[in-house]
Structure formats: structure tokens, C-alpha cells
Amino acid sequence: MTHPRDGQHLILGRWQDADGQDAVDAAARAAEAAFPEFAALSRDARAGFLEAIADAIEARADAITETGAAETGLPTARLQGERGRTTGQLRLFADHIRKGDYLDRRHDVALPDRQPLPRPDLxxxxxxxxPVAVFGASNFPLAFSTAGGDTASALAAGCPVVVKGHPAHPETGRIVAEAILEAVGRTGMPAGVFAYLDGAGHQTGQALVRHPLIRAVGFTGSLGGGRALFDLCAARPEPIPFYGELGSINPCFLLPAAMAARGDQIAQGWAASLTMGAGQFCTNPGVVIVPADKADAFAGAAAAALADAPAQGMLTDGIAQSFRDGVAAVAGAATPVTVAEASGRNARPAVFRATASAFLNNPDLAHEVFGPLGLIVAADGDAQMLDVARALDGQLTVTLQMDEGDTDLAARLMPVLERKAGRILANGWPTGVEVSDAMVHGGPYPASTNFGATSVGTLAIRRWLRPVCFQNLPDALLPHDLRD
Incomplete structure (x- = not known):
């Protein structure tokens, strides 16, 4: 598929040729100019804007699906489902801001007669x-990209957004950007409330996070890329928050009673989750920790479940090569269970096994490999399983496969795992992230750069807000949502 507009930038509703710095400066200045008016709009007006974006995306459904499939190789059904998630997020945030609970309004009434000192009205x-900068993700061309959760939550909060599109799906990003700009015009939003920047190089992204008018950054992607941008944000003369979701191995602890009762079933479930979408999910369950006396049977069942797994297309040639490099690196430190080769942009599952001691002594085994690669870690007893848990880096998710007889061991694991992950599951698989009020999609570093935030769910809006206290101000000067 050709992209005749590569190297151009959609700013204020028009395509223009520009280098990265000039395009970023124009978009950031327009966003700053739009901010006072956009932030002062009623919650209902912003909610209507979000709903108009959702409508405009749905009106382009066929074009988005066709273009997205051509660019990414993702199947039609996956793109249709992701489009529904994208428009659903927009409408969820519209409902959320209409309710107003996210504002966390507090009022300490004045106590003029309090002794020894009066209290002011607070x-x-x-x-x-x-203005917020958002970086599109490679693996979700819709739900984590141009109009994805970062953009939806920032617009809901009242922040203009400048999106840096991902080079893996530039034309899909442009179609969605045009839908957003149509909604801007239809609802009378201020010009500059949204801009889309594309281009395959790093120059535009670096200029964006360095621009003094950008006040926060949302990112979903690799640890290396995210950490580089995080460091740029911290090195600015006025540092700004960087909310990066950087990936995870999403370890799964398969406890003894559950393994004795349904080990083959668990292996089949893991194999299905591991290969879903060619393993190109940030919640892919890359490591399972099993009792050593069950490891042989589990490895055999997993290999059988994966025996006929077809080759699946990766999102880009670069991602496919990185997966092959990751397989080669793990092969040097672990024992192969099943490794199916694939060429070009395709991938087939690769599963290895290692002892818990080897896992604990080789940090490379705990690094994420983006794709359908799984590692079976054999733990010699409950104590070693706890040792593995304590050694883990921060994770997006941790899973417990457990039965009633595993409750005591699970209870000992929980205080450790609670400090390691943003989401803990029992008897499920982490692929699939519900978009809801209670969801947390984040975790301690390196899963994300801010352990107090989430990139999925309504709590995501809090990343783009800051508390302001007003003391003894008359109603006429207060934000509308604070007035009596």
C-alpha cells in the first residue's frame, strides 16, 4: 500500500509539508490558543464533542477497516471490534464527564469565628x-492511537491534543484524524483543539515532547522508545509528566491444586492466549511459573495445543525481526519445548522452559519479547515460587490459576504480587482489557512510568488534571463547576 502523503502533517484541518519542528510548533501553538476556551466549555458540550467523534468514526467504518487491514495485516473482525472499542471509549468518557464525579469537588466552608484563627472559604x-501530546501505538491502530483512550480521556478532561501517529499505520491514522476534525467543525470546538502529525522518523516525536507549550505526554510502546521520551520530558527546563505504558511479561502462577485438577485445560488456555493476535498484546502472558513436578506434563500439553498453530502476520517487518531476535536470545538461555519457524513478516509460536534458579539468575529471561513467545518456569516448591514473585519487575498483570486447595499459597503470594502489578487475575488470562470504571492498565516500572495512573478506564482522565484550590474567591471568578 502506498502512502502519497507521507511526510505531511494534518494541522488545523489542512495537509501541509513541513519539517518536524515547524509542524510541531504550529500544532502546539494552536493547541495553546484553543485551551482557554476549550477548558471553559461545559461538560455537556465536551461530551457532545466526544460523541460526535464517535459518530464520525463510525461513518468511516468501511474505509478504516479496509485501510487498517492493508497497513497492519490485522483481520477484519479484529479491526471491527477495535473500532467498537474506540467509539465505546469516547462515549464512556462522555457519560463519565456528564456525571461530574471525576472533578473531586471539595468545599471547606469559612469559619470566621474559629479560634485561635479563622478558616477561609476553600x-x-x-x-x-x-495541551497534551499523544503517541499512537503500533499494535492498536484505533483503540490506542489517534482517537484512542489517551486522546479520548484528554479531550474529556478539557485538554487539546496533538497526536504523533505511528508509522505502522499512517493512512488509518489520517482517516481517523479527519473524523475528529469533522467533529470539531460540526460541534463548534475551537480551532487547534486537535492536530495530527505523522512521519516515520524520531524528529517529530522528540520535538513534540520538548515543546514548552506541551504540558503532558501519553505513550504506549516499547520500553526503549518510551524511556527515551520519558528522559526528554524530565530533562526539559520545566519537566512535564510522561505517562508511558511500556509493556510486560504478565507472569502467570499455576498453583499446585489447580494443576493437579486441570493442568491440560490450563495449558490449552495459555496456548490460546499466548498466540492471540500473534502475541502482539501488551498483556500477552509470556511467562508461566509451574510446580516442578508438573512441568513436564504442562510442557507436553502446551506443545500439543500449539502443534497446528498457523503462521500469523506481524504488524511490521521490524516487529517480526525483533521477535526472531528475541527467540534467538531466549534459545541461548532456556530449553526449547516447541519452536516453529516462519519467514518474512510472519511468526509462529515458540515455547521454552527453564528452572526457577535459571530464571532468577538470568535477567534476560524476564525481558518482554513482543510476539507469541512463552517461557515455562519450573519452581521447586512454594518457597521458590515466592522467590520468583519477589524477583519480578513491575508488571501490567499477574495471573493466578488456582483452586480452593491453593488458597493458602495464593494468600502468601498476594502481598508480593500486589506490589508488582496493576491488575491481578484469578482463573482467567490477561489478554483482553475491559474498558470500565474499575480497570487499571498500568503498573510499577517498567510496566509503566507512573504507577499511580492507568491508560484504560475512566480513571485515565486523572492524568490530564491537576487539583486547584480557590480561597475566598467570589462565585463570578470560580470555574462553573464550583459555583453555588
Missing amino acids: RMIQRPVG
Whole structure:
């Protein structure tokens, strides 16, 4: 598929040729100019804008699916489902801001007669931070990209957004950007409330996070790329928050009673989750920790479940090569269970096994490999399983496969795992992230750069807000949502 507009930038509703710095400066200045008006709009007006974006995306459904499939190789059904998730997120945030609970409004009434000192009238509310930069993700061309969760939550908060599109799906990003700009015009939003920047190089992204008018950054991608941008944000003369979701091995602890009762079933479930979408999910369950006396049977069942797994297309040639490099690196430190070769942009599953001692002594085995690669870690007893848990880096998810007889061991694991992950599951698989009020998609570093935030669910809006206290101000000067 050709992209005749590569190297151009959709700014304020028009395509223009520009280098990275000039395009970023134009978009950031327009966003800053739009901010006062956009932040002052009623919650209902912003909600209507989000709903108009969802409508405009749905009106382009066929074009988005066709273009997305051609660019990424993702199947039609996956793209249709992801489009529904994208529009659903927009409508969820519209409902969320209409309710107003996210504002966390607090009021300490004045106590003029309090002794020994009077108390002033104090009112607190969450207010938008300003223009936000959002980086599109490679593996979700819709739900984590141009109009994805970062963009939806930032617009809901009252922050203009400048999106840096991902080079893996530039034309899909442009179609969605045009839908957003149509909604801008239809609802009368201020010009500059949204801009889309593309281009395959790093120059545009670096200029964006360095621009003094950008007040926060949302990112979903690799640890290396995210850490580089995080460091740029911290090195600015005025540092800004960087909310990066950087990936995870999503370890699964397969406890003894569950393994004795349904070990083959668990192996089949793991194999299905491991290969879903060619393993190109940030919640892919890359490591399972099993009792050593069950490891042989589990490995055999997993190999049988994967025996006929077809080759699946990776998102880009670069991602496919990185997967092959990751397989080669693990092969040097672990024993192969099943390794199926594939060529070009395709991938087939690769599963290895190692002892818990080897896992604990080789940090390379705990690194994420983006794709359908799984590692079976054989733990010699409950104590070694706990040792593995303690050694883990921060994770997006941790899973417990357990039966009633495993409750005591699970209870000993929980205080450790709670400090390691943003989401803990029992008897499920982490692939598939519900978009809801209670969801947390984040975790301690390196899963994300801010353990107090989530990139999925309504709590994601809090990343783009800051508390402001107003002391003894008359109603006429207060934000509308604070007035009596």
C-alpha cells in the first residue's frame, strides 16, 4: 500500500509539508490558543464533542477497516471490534464527564469565628493541565492511537491534543484524524483543539515532547522508545509528566491444586492466549511459573495445543525481526519445548522452559519479547515460587490459576504480587482489557512510568488534571463547576 502523503502533517484541518519542528510548533501553538476556551466549555458540550467523534468514526467504518487491514495485516473482525472499542471509549468518557464525579469537588466552608484563627472559604476542583501530546501505538491502530483512550480521556478532561501517529499505520491514522476534525467543525470546538502529525522518523516525536507549550505526554510502546521520551520530558527546563505504558511479561502462577485438577485445560488456555493476535498484546502472558513436578506434563500439553498453530502476520517487518531476535536470545538461555519457524513478516509460536534458579539468575529471561513467545518456569516448591514473585519487575498483570486447595499459597503470594502489578487475575488470562470504571492498565516500572495512573478506564482522565484550590474567591471568578 502506498502512502502519497507521507511526510505531511494534518494541522488545523489542512495537509501541509513541513519539517518536524515547524509542524510541531504550529500544532502546539494552536493547541495553546484553543485551551482557554476549550477548558471553559461545559461538560455537556465536551461530551457532545466526544460523541460526535464517535459518530464520525463510525461513518468511516468501511474505509478504516479496509485501510487498517492493508497497513497492519490485522483481520477484519479484529479491526471491527477495535473500532467498537474506540467509539465505546469516547462515549464512556462522555457519560463519565456528564456525571461530574471525576472533578473531586471539595468545599471547606469559612469559619470566621474559629479560634485561635479563622478558616477561609476553600474550594477544590480538578482542572485540565493544558495541551497534551499523544503517541499512537503500533499494535492498536484505533483503540490506542489517534482517537484512542489517551486522546479520548484528554479531550474529556478539557485538554487539546496533538497526536504523533505511528508509522505502522499512517493512512488509518489520517482517516481517523479527519473524523475528529469533522467533529470539531460540526460541534463548534475551537480551532487547534486537535492536530495530527505523522512521519516515520524520531524528529517529530522528540520535538513534540520538548515543546514548552506541551504540558503532558501519553505513550504506549516499547520500553526503549518510551524511556527515551520519558528522559526528554524530565530533562526539559520545566519537566512535564510522561505517562508511558511500556509493556510486560504478565507472569502467570499455576498453583499446585489447580494443576493437579486441570493442568491440560490450563495449558490449552495459555496456548490460546499466548498466540492471540500473534502475541502482539501488551498483556500477552509470556511467562508461566509451574510446580516442578508438573512441568513436564504442562510442557507436553502446551506443545500439543500449539502443534497446528498457523503462521500469523506481524504488524511490521521490524516487529517480526525483533521477535526472531528475541527467540534467538531466549534459545541461548532456556530449553526449547516447541519452536516453529516462519519467514518474512510472519511468526509462529515458540515455547521454552527453564528452572526457577535459571530464571532468577538470568535477567534476560524476564525481558518482554513482543510476539507469541512463552517461557515455562519450573519452581521447586512454594518457597521458590515466592522467590520468583519477589524477583519480578513491575508488571501490567499477574495471573493466578488456582483452586480452593491453593488458597493458602495464593494468600502468601498476594502481598508480593500486589506490589508488582496493576491488575491481578484469578482463573482467567490477561489478554483482553475491559474498558470500565474499575480497570487499571498500568503498573510499577517498567510496566509503566507512573504507577499511580492507568491508560484504560475512566480513571485515565486523572492524568490530564491537576487539583486547584480557590480561597475566598467570589462565585463570578470560580470555574462553573464550583459555583453555588
